[in-house]
Amino acid sequence: MSGVGIGQRPENRRQQTVKVMWTAIWLVFLSAPVNDLLHGGHAVAVQVLGWAGLAAFVVWYMLLLFRTGRGDRTNAVLGALAVLGALAVLAAESALLALTLGREWLVLFVYVSIASGAALPLRLARWTIPGASVLLGALALVVPGGRAVMAALLVPALLGGFAMTGVRELIRTTVALREARATVARLAANEERLRLARDLHDLLGHSLSLITLKSELAGRMLPDHPDKAARQVADIEQVSRQALVDVREAVSGYRRPRLAEELAGAEVALTAARIVAELPAEPAPNGVCEESEAALAWALREAVTNVVRHSGARRCVVELLERRTPAGAVLELSVEDDGSGGPAPAGAPGNGLTGLAERLEKAGGALEANRFRHGFRLVARVPAASAADIGSGA
Template structure:
């Protein structure tokens, strides 16, 4: 960042140079006191004191503006403003009306260095003190109109600019936070996708590898077929991972049903699966969420359950909230993430990610042990009423 805003302390040499240049431009309005010292006919001693006082005022004013920020103590800022006001008062009473312009700088410094809750009092206070001195200093009343409005407007303008800069900084920080959250969400999505994709594919590869190993001595042809299946699954897993990384993959429920039949059959599990569903009108997010749910459920059946039978049902239900598509996967195994019926008490990464997927699609997940096995139920909004077909067919 090349510049630094009002109310912010410069953090490097470039910022200090930019702020010094910007602040120094406005010192041109001190030409009245300078002209008074050069052409006002003051004695040499008075000129020396006047130059000393003017230089001290400018140095103190610049230090106050440059030290503002990073949690400065309000009492210190108020004390610095009091010093500036005292210098202005002494110089105006001693050298004349031209020095009343110093109160404009006191007012501006108040707006730049103090929070609005205090600046709204100190700015009128500096302006009022200038007005009183203008009534006391010879011919000072002619300067009231020319200095009072700049003092008030300049001071409150600084408060507005300072608050605007703070708001801009806050918005930039909020934008950076949103970007970080988006990046975290994308990493979480990718982690879920890779877990679901690789968990299913690697489980199937492991099962087919074991099966090929058992067949190899006596059944080389069948073993070769299993190896070919392994190659096909590996290639598909590679494609799925690439699509997941690029964020374009949307699993289809029909494809997952076909894959579930292959995986369950390879594991020696008797599968009862519905026919190809008609998902006309079902939102893509809902279908993708159910497809992920089916993949995760079948992967858990194959890897953890030790089941001999698995039943998959797909139902279209009408609820008070509208049509709901319900996927149920039930097995008779002994494994499962949680004890007892009802929601799982200790879900793994797969069920946790699946819950998040379903919630994003507006659905919900129930998973838990039943009397003889484990049951997972995923529900998503079905959009318009659909005819998904509830007939269950058997597979090997």
Template sequence: MSSVGIGQRPQNRRQKVIKTLWSGIWLAYLSAPVNDLLHGGHSAGVRVLGALGLVAFVAWYFVLLFRTGRGESNGVVLGSLAVLATQSTVLALALGREWLVLFVYVAIASGAALPLRLARWCIPAVSALLTAVALVVPDGKEFLAGLLLPALLGGFSMTGVRELIRTTIALREARATVAQLAANEERLRLARDLHDLLGHSLSLITLKSELAGRMLPDHPDKAAQQVADIEQVSRQALVDVREAVTGYRRPRLADELAGTQVALTAAGVTAGVPVAPDLTGIPEESESALAWALREAVTNVVRHSGARRCTVELLRRQTLDGLVLELSVEDDGSGGSGDGPGNGLTGLTERLEKAGGTLEAGSLKHGFRLVARVPAGSSADIGSGA
């Protein structure tokens, strides 16, 4: 019954058919009451009443199984089980020991329809009722040994199956939630990558376009060089976007330092940028996070600050949390609009936290300073530049 859980309402016609067939298999054990009706020597009137009672019992049993999971309270389910138990008692006392098997169905229905905290009391109660009726019915003791154990085991096994199915459903829902969170994380990663990539590249293209426009009348050769640079930046931006979409984009700190020098110079900002450091032993995730931090910081300097000078420093520091690689970018500009952190700094904070790092950014008396720290892998000095 993989497609329809015990204790669950069927959701479609196929599930109804499967659950009916599965539940119907176990009705084979009603052969004893049926045989008693046919060959037990009862009068015609007793046979008719017994048949009606058996049909009513089976109908109520199926109603209980199929309506379970529709939001009924435990009181409604207990009431339905009480009706089944009453029918079993009346039929067994009236027609004989062959009808004691009905109590097994009551015990199984208890395990299938009730939560464990109630089923663990209801199943023994049904078994106790079975025992009491068997002691009253003529020759009922002979059937008691063969029915009491199936009633207990069948009832409690149904509670186990019900809990197993509920757990399986919960796991499926959790897996679907995890998949949704993974999809959301991937969309967030893509949004961060595109923001950082295109913001930097488009800013540089805009600056070089302005320079080319100013140089064109008097210095066509220099303007042509700026146009060639624009083409190169555009092509690289296209490559970077493609890599970001496929998930393989991991910027290198050395490349970003070289790009920083070019971007700041093109913007007319005096740049103090260190030479490419030796990053041996630095985790790749840490290097990538710092590279993104440098790109975002320089993009903000070029686009928003109006700075005349920008200094980049990169060094290792020993902290209480261990060895860290620290990047600082400081400018003497206005610090932007002052409307709070934008999408770039928010995404950058998330990147650094994912790599185990931190971000500090704020205005100075004359300018703005951004400091990013990530875990470092070795103790060799990297040095700094100004």
């Protein structure tokens, strides 16, 4: 990047040079004082002092102007007082040069006004800019021939000063927008990482549990029933391939599980774990929004994975009901087992249930997971219709 954007500080020597050159372009209006020093007929000593004064003015002006966009000063009050003092020195030098060398030097007050707008906040610049203009007008009345150029200098002083306040506010707004955009990008990245973590946990936890179970079955069957062991190995290959596909889709953000598929997978996993499975005949009522169905599918996958891995159950009952509430139709999925385990060691909610609760909350639903009778029960509820359908009266 060769240039410097608004609100950005120069990051290297080249960018700093570009900014200096762009600012120096406007010093062309100092041609009147320069011409006066070259052809004004002043004595050599006066010329030397004039050149020294002009050089000091330009350096002081550039230092003030380069404060534009710097909003990170630790003490704003002391910073403003320092700028006011510097402007006072700049105005005093301009007045001294104009009174000593003539009306051509009144143009320096235009730069004083511009520096005020660039280096001071608006609440102060709205007073210093008119103040510099009033001082310009007063000196024009005193300096010989100053009345002739007073009108031509007052307008640029006022317009230039207030234009610089606009540029300063634009710089500050641009910096704030850049920071806000960076914050939004960080939040979006964090949200995507959470989504990916939930998806990978749900996908791999279920698939790897099933692979482990079938591997154990194949190992027990191998000595006496090699044909059955071969079928288990074939199932392991199929589950592994499907897990790979699911992970790729999850990473791409396109995976939306279906209840019918998850019910079929749940039956396979429970049967492989030698758990009697009682599943609903119908996967889901017609007309259920995709977001709610996907949330219930994730809930079923997580619940069955916990039953297989933690419960030690002999029986698992899955029910899917549609209930009517004052807020509208609600789908309720319950998974109940008769085991002695819980969702996590010490009864604390694990990463899976935490991520599942977040999924259901995003879909407008809720999660309940607790011990029930002689086992554990997980209940997931989601609205049967999406928020957009409810809002439109569908």
